[in-house]
Amino acid sequence: MPHNNYKSTARASLFMQSLPDKHVEPLLSHALFRQYTCGETLFIQDEEASGIHLVLEGWAKLYRIAPNGSEVVVSLFTRGESFGEAIALRGGHYPVSAEAATDCTLLILPASVLVRMIHDDPNVAVSLLASTFGHLHSLVVELEHLKAQTGTQRVAEFLLGLRQCDDDGCRIVLPYNKVLIAGRLGMKPESLSRAFSRLKPYGVRIEHNCAFIADVARLQEYAKIDPAQAWSNSG
Amino acid sequence: MPHNNYKSTARASLFMQSLPDKHVEPLLSHALFRQYTCGETLFIQDEEASGIHLVLEGWAKLYRIAPNGSEVVVSLFTRGESFGEAIALRGGHYPVSAEAATDCTLLILPASVLVRMIHDDPNVAVSLLASTFGHLHSLVVELEHLKAQTGTQRVAEFLLGLRQCDDDGCRIVLPYNKVLIAGRLGMKPESLSRAFSRLKPYGVRIEHNCAFIADVARLQEYAKIDPAQAWSNSG
DNA sequence: CTGCTGTATTGATTCAAATCATGGCCCGGG
DNA sequence: CCCGGGCCATGATTTGAATCAATACAGCAG
Numbered sequence: 001m002p003h004n005n006y007k008s009t010a011r012a013s014l015f016m017q018s019l020p021d022k023h024v025e026p027l028l029s030h031a032l033f034r035q036y037t038c039g040e041t042l043f044i045q046d047e048e049a050s051g052i053h054l055v056l057e058g059w060a061k062l063y064r065i066a067p068n069g070s071e072v073v074v075s076l077f078t079r080g081e082s083f084g085e086a087i088a089l090r091g092g093h094y095p096v097s098a099e100a101a102t103d104c105t106l107l108i109l110p111a112s113v114l115v116r117m118i119h120d121d122p123n124v125a126v127s128l129l130a131s132t133f134g135h136l137h138s139l140v141v142e143l144e145h146l147k148a149q150t151g152t153q154r155v156a157e158f159l160l161g162l163r164q165c166d167d168d169g170c171r172i173v174l175p176y177n178k179v180l181i182a183g184r185l186g187m188k189p190e191s192l193s194r195a196f197s198r199l200k201p202y203g204v205r206i207e208h209n210c211a212f213i214a215d216v217a218r219l220q221e222y223a224k225i226d227p228a229q230a231w232s233n234s235g
Numbered sequence: 236m237p238h239n240n241y242k243s244t245a246r247a248s249l250f251m252q253s254l255p256d257k258h259v260e261p262l263l264s265h266a267l268f269r270q271y272t273c274g275e276t277l278f279i280q281d282e283e284a285s286g287i288h289l290v291l292e293g294w295a296k297l298y299r300i301a302p303n304g305s306e307v308v309v310s311l312f313t314r315g316e317s318f319g320e321a322i323a324l325r326g327g328h329y330p331v332s333a334e335a336a337t338d339c340t341l342l343i344l345p346a347s348v349l350v351r352m353i354h355d356d357p358n359v360a361v362s363l364l365a366s367t368f369g370h371l372h373s374l375v376v377e378l379e380h381l382k383a384q385t386g387t388q389r390v391a392e393f394l395l396g397l398r399q400c401d402d403d404g405c406r407i408v409l410p411y412n413k414v415l416i417a418g419r420l421g422m423k424p425e426s427l428s429r430a431f432s433r434l435k436p437y438g439v440r441i442e443h444n445c446a447f448i449a450d451v452a453r454l455q456e457y458a459k460i461d462p463a464q465a466w467s468n469s470g
Numbered sequence: 471c472t473g474c475t476g477t478a479t480t481g482a483t484t485c486a487a488a489t490c491a492t493g494g495c496c497c498g499g500g
Numbered sequence: 501c502c503c504g505g506g507c508c509a510t511g512a513t514t515t516g517a518a519t520c521a522a523t524a525c526a527g528c529a530g
Contacts, residue, residue, distance in 0.1 A: 129363060
């Protein structure tokens with residue numbers, strides 16, 4: 001991501017797509033362009049919220065440290081996605097910490113400009129609401145997966161969600177390392193490894209950081225069945 | 236909840252507290268007052284969103300039916316709490332279903348009035364964002380509990396969250412039946428039963444629909460420890 | 471090349487929770 | 501009164517995933 005053409009990427013992001021043209025330029029001219037190396041901290045929990053974070057390239061991880069010390073991955077965002085809309089606008093402290101899951105590039109849009117824009121055009125507020133609602137919805141889906149699926153089924157769902165093509169079979173580049181994938185899916189790396197093996201009979205092959213799905217429909221079927229049957233059905 | 240004085244309850248709700256007085260009256264005059272009996276459906280997933288739901292009395296349950304048929308409880312709301320802000324304003328379809336978890340009374344605020352109010356006073360948008368952010372935050376906390384705690388620890392957390400008084404020991408009325416508590420906590424009723432027994436050594440006593448906590452601090456401590464130790468430490 | 475560190479798999483074992491099954495208790499209807 | 505159904509607790513058993521432990525392997529510094 002060269003510094004001089006990031007604006008087109010920002011314009012194409014989910015968040016800015018819904019904004020009228022006249023708002024985008026002032027927003028971008030006040031935005032901070034930032035590059036992070038893998039593992040670097042973007043902000044920490046309880047810090048004062050500074051602005052909306054828009055990912056231009058790479059992956060950012062939102063996480064919390066539970067009272068018992070374990071790290072809980074809340075979400076992962078990539079190119080074109082944004083987070084922190086609601087808290088930036090409302091003001092207050094981040095409820096989560098964030099770090100770079102890979103080397104990444106972000107744009108930070110200061111809340112003050114957004115507030116001015118809302119007064120100028122209330123439809124901007126609806127854009128912000130829509131973004132926030134998207135996050136709400138994805139957490140609901142995540143909760144559903146955690147409560148209603150086995151780990152192996154969540155892995156299947158994860159692979160299916162990453163797939164770009166709509167082909168019957170396809171190749172998926174795993175976006176970050178397996179420790180992080182495991183965390184994202186609420187399991188330990190060892191369990192992820194075993195889950196991958198269990199998906200082999202369903203036409204999933206893992207090689208280094210690539211996954212190959214032989215039969216998408218079959219895998220989708222597997223992700224949907226009753227957890228109690230998810231194991232007996234191996235073959 | 237008598238029909239003739241519900242307005243003061245509504246005014247005191249989390250959502251309306253943050254609205255300036257001048258907006259509350261028009262909102263209430265357009266609101267629908269509704270009473271439901273336990274188990275009745277408020278709306279179903281994929282239905283067109285009609286308005287913000289504000290609970291005046293009782294409990295409302297938001298849930299999803301997973302592809303494998305099992306019901307996943309997403310949230311439960313009671314007196315003074317509201318849900319559906321973002322989707323009502325943005326327009327679109329409910330991502331969850333809702334039903335009355337107990338007999339309950341709701342106020343439904345039509346989105347159209349809200350939209351008008353936002354144009355009149357953009358600060359209303361910030362109120363809405365704040366409500367939505369609250370939901371986002373509670374889902375994050377829920378996710379953390381699911382990923383980082385054992386079932387028994389989640390039960391402890393649940394009891395602690397219900398406690399009204401700040402006394403060292405206290406009595407808690409369980410707000411709905413145990414099947415629903417189990418669902419809310421992502422476990423089966425049998426497991427909830429066993430979890431209650433396991434909390435006995437930590438000074439928790441269950442009688443019918445009441446829980447008694449002998450030593451709040453001790454239970455808080457238990458909810459925070461490492462899951463691996465959560466079992467060995469029984470004494 | 472050697473040794474090192476971080477990442478990944480694989481095996482043996484333990485353990486939390488689901489599942490399957492039973493029995494108690496309360497409540498309302500015939 | 502007894503009967504049946506909903507709700508809850510308890511026991512026996514199975515199972516999904518964590519844990520503990522060993523090993524493999526790629527990338528890199530010296």
